Amino acid sequence: MVTDFEELVALCDEELRHREYESKYYVRITEQWDCLRKWLNEKNISEFNQEIGNCYCDEMFGTHLMPRRSPAKFREKLRAVPAIIIRFISMQRKQNRKASRQLRKTETVL
Structure with a gap:
């Protein structure tokens, strides 16, 4: 897992470049x-x-949750970290699915 x-x-x-963000x-x-x-x-x-990502946001922004009414610049800064967290969670899930498939294959062979 990454x-x-x-x-x-x-x-x-890579994802930002692929989506051609401004x-x-x-x-x-x-x-x-x-x-x-x-x-x-x-x-x-x-x-x-x-x-760790949430800890950084709490320390730097005072929260890791997006406040309802916050300035656009603040929301943009806060979103940068969850982008990495989401990528981490995505990689974690992918790794878990792969491990589950391998486990099922092993059980089938036995």
Whole structure:
């Protein structure tokens, strides 16, 4: 499973490019990833998961949940981290499905 922060960012970056997001938006999102990268380095963290992402958002933004009425710039900054969390969860589910299929194959053979 991909838990390395740089690999997750690379996957998210690829998705942004594939979806052809506006260049200004792309720059703002990647700047937030850079801020997260700096925070992780300061904390000496290289593996990434939902708990770490939520902790970063709580520390930097005061919440990891999207407030109902918040300025657009704030929402944009906060969305950058969940994008990586969602990619992490997606990779985790994919890995779990693969493991389940392998387990079923093994049980069938036995």
